[in-house]
Amino acid sequence: MSRFKRGGKVDSRAGFRQEKEGCPVPYGLLKSARTSGQLNLSGRGLSEVPQSVWRLNIDPPEEAQQNLSFAGTDRWWEQTDLTKLLLSSNKLETLSEDVRLLPALVVLDIHDNQLRTLPASIGELEHLQKLILSHNQLTELPLELRKLTNLRCLHLQQNLLEQLPEDLGQLCHLEDLDLSNNKLIAIPDSLANLNNLTKLNLSFNSLKSLPPAISEMKNLRLLDCSRNHLESVPPVLAQMALEQLYLRHNKLRFLPELPSCKTLKELHCGNNQIEELDAAHLKHLSALSVLELRDNKVKRLPEEITLLQGLERLDLTNNDISSVPFGLGTLPKLTSLALEGNPLRTIRRELLTKGTSELLKYLRSRIQEQPDGNPKEEPKTAMTLPSQARINVHAIKTLKTLAYSEKQEASIPDDVFDAVSDSPVTNVNFSKNQLTEVPLRVVELKDTLADINLGFNKLSTIPVEFSKLQQLVHVDLRFKAFPDVLYRIVTLETILISNNQVGAIDPVRLKVLDKLSTLDLQNNDIMQVPPELGNCTSLRALMLDGNPFRNPRAAIVAKGTDALLEYLRSRIPT
Template sequence: MSRLQRVAARDPRAGFRAERTDSSTSVPQGLLKSARKSGQLNLSGRNLSEVPPCVWRVNVDVPEEAKQNLSFSAAERWWEQTDLTKLILSNNKLQSLSEDLGLLPALTVLDIHDNQLTSLPSAIRELENLQKLNISHNKLKMLPEEIANLKNLKGFYLQHNELTCLPEGFEQLSSLEDLDLSNNRLTAVPGSFSSLPNLMRLNLSSNQLKSLPAEISRMKKLKHLDCNSNLLETVPPELAGMESLELLYLRRNKLRFLPEFPSCRLLKELHVGENQIEMLGAEHLKHLNSILVLDLRDNKLKSVPDEITLLQSLERLDLSNNDISSLPYSLGNLHLKFLALEGNPLRTIRREIINKGTQEVLKYLRSKITDDGPRQSDSFPETTAMTLPSESRVNVHAIVTLKILDYSDKQAALIPDEVFDAVKGNVVTSVNFSKNQLQEIPKRIVELKEMVSDVNLSFNKLSLVSLELCMLQKLTFVDLRNNFLHSLPEEMKSLIRLQTINLSFNRFKVLPEVLYDIPALETILISNNQVGSLSPQKIKVMENLMTLDLQNNDLLQVPPELGNCVSLRTLLLDGNPFRVPRAAILTKGTAAILEYLRDRIPA
């Protein structure tokens, strides 16, 4: 039976009923004509309080132009129209949908997010071809049982509603791959969820869940499970048997213990920050062979086991705001790119070393591994290592043992020659001239170009970056925050090893062009400037870029094409004057922001 025949069977007069001109005025005839050709109709943001009947009947009624013109070219034969497959009604004021929704059985995409819907019509059962349904940011308290009829549904987005439970038969949505139930009022997850064999992404964050069903482990294809911001006190041990799981979010719950993960061989990110975990043992770590990110911040950990060195793939470790007083020296053997330790009562590492950043902490820990006994510098105050009057302001101990040239927090307008002279024949990998009054970068820094990888020039009065800095070919990290910079020289593209640059609290009005040409860049921090624009096309080419901090700038809009920059793991946009994405989207994190932007890329 053809589509029109099926419609006629429900309504014998459907093909002959005239359009209601009073309602169709909200939708231009040209838009409807275009929809008949393309199969797509976008009515987003039109302030609609109801959907005009002409929309539901776009493939049923004789079009208005056919009544006025009796001669048609081949391209205008309305009876050869394309069935509507994509309908976007988002960002309106809809409180309900008509049962006439069933007159669009060919729909594959229906987007009605950001409205005021309190219910869905039972006619939704007719949309058997639907593959993507977005009804997020509404006021739904329940779903109709007819939802179970959508056998081809792959993406179902229900976040930010008022759901307290799910209807019977929900598990019959066997094609589901992506399901977002975050920010609702769910108190339980049905065990029948295990009958969703193709589900790859499940978001249950910001609900009222006190437990997860053991049956959840039967989701053999699940890669991403988000249970942040619930009331979980434990997670079922069966969770550790989910072989395909790659990302697990359990932040902001009430967990006291971590499960073991013997079967989660593919787990790349484990986020358990803001819980009440008191112990981390070898049994929790020994199977996390592929882990890249481990977030343990804001817990009650008192120690870190030596077995942390089993995590040879680990790149980011967040231990901030715990009760850790010491770290195992073996931690220095990990190839971490980011290590957070703030808010711990650490006694074995001086605060000045922690302030230098991840690589200096790891370097310090590695240096301790080879110690056979206490160093002379541990037995005497640090000042005893500074014997010569000419070196009285230079930390020679830091140069010799930590390979750091440190002349920070002196409020100096110039770096004295004696500071560079103190290096002598030693190898220095880090330079710290922060918290001074420098108006230009010291020219003698070029003498260190064969060895220096980290440079900290933050909290000075620099208005430009000199070419001497661009000659440090081994530079991987540079901190230029809290200066007066408004541009960067093109010569910086020669810094082919540069991975992290901090430009926060300067005077940039655009993202500096040269940054797009530095291939190794992984992190760009440019918050608290005046950046008003950026190029998503150029950012997309930056294959290694994982972190982009644009907080507190002057972005009036976020280009939707930025959603294609899939390499980004952290995108921070708070504090800009744009209207969309809304704050509710920003709080959901980078993946949600990128998905939101991708959905708004013009077809």
């Protein structure tokens, strides 16, 4: 027996009731809709939809009743059927059965209203592909919803649904289903019939388990089960082609067992009760680029984590880890490593504040230490310059690193660059000085320099010559404005510019940086996040916390980079 609520009898006079005086929809808007096929009535304070909207493609316009000659552009009888109707952010408590009078609708957006029910006639919109019902007060769905077999996108988040009908599995073409922020305690097995589903959001519900049948969703790429009561995850998930799995804020005690899961790129398990990482589980996650385990009880990080050669972001914040494998420093793609809030014995606290680049360099240096624990030192000779005693020549020659940090100097002495000689340098660290401008001699390293740290200085600009560093991949800066020159370095993969006073970014110019995977803009003065930033699809880690913008909301930012970018794209004006 279906759990769908059956619709009541339809009023035979539907669509013919007298329009109220003072129609809140301007006639010019209706006229334009006849030409474009689109009508946006969002945010107009509507408590009901005027009859003139439902009968838009049935009744002739006012000018047709007058003795007028029509130009080619005003021939109402050649009007376009309405295909897109936006009714979001109004005060609608019900939706009229007259919605059937717009059978050509492809997009119907009624989010952010006060709907408690849906009309049975919604099932007659056989061309509907996108139905947005989020942020309403729906407790059940009509039986006729199952007739919408052309539906691609169904958003039901932020409602009052306690259970899902079995018939939902009949929406065979559905690709995106959002059921987050409801009151669901179980998922019906019939959802396994949604073979075309690529995104399923079940976050912020009361689920205690997932049905094994979910593994039948062979095209599912993103599964979000955050903020539920899950104690385990069925191993059959490994049979799926998942790329992103969100399990944050549950009751997991172990990392999900996902043998042979070769497609998983992101695994988010923060805010659980995980105490142990099984090495056998880790080594199967060969495609993983993001592993997020913050706010757990992990005590030890196995050496096998260094097998994750594609890892770009590793978040272990607020665990019980006392030491980490030095091999982490050799992971070729790791650009974000968060270890704050752990009782680490082998890493000084101040080193954690210097950023990922410095942390990875430190781990690499520990690998190359001699067995007695003392770093190899370059023997001093009578030819050694006085300042070279303060320059780690060994680091230049073996680690390809030029370090002159924490000197509190206003400029970098020439003999620091002279010490490089003909050695190829890939890393430069001039952080924690009093620099007011970038040393121009950095350009001498343009053929090999990939990573430069200029953080904690007094820089206000970057010279245009900086754009000559065409091998540059990572930059760590501190500025009041986003440096214009960075938009010109197309090789950049990482920009760390947190804890500044940056007020704006140019998303159009950022999109040109098609290799940019990490952009850290935390704790700045950004008042508005431009929606076009969503087009920067190369980003794998976009960090915006600690800025004074109001949109997107914190809940959206917390969902991660992909969800954030998707939200921003949805806000781009059309």
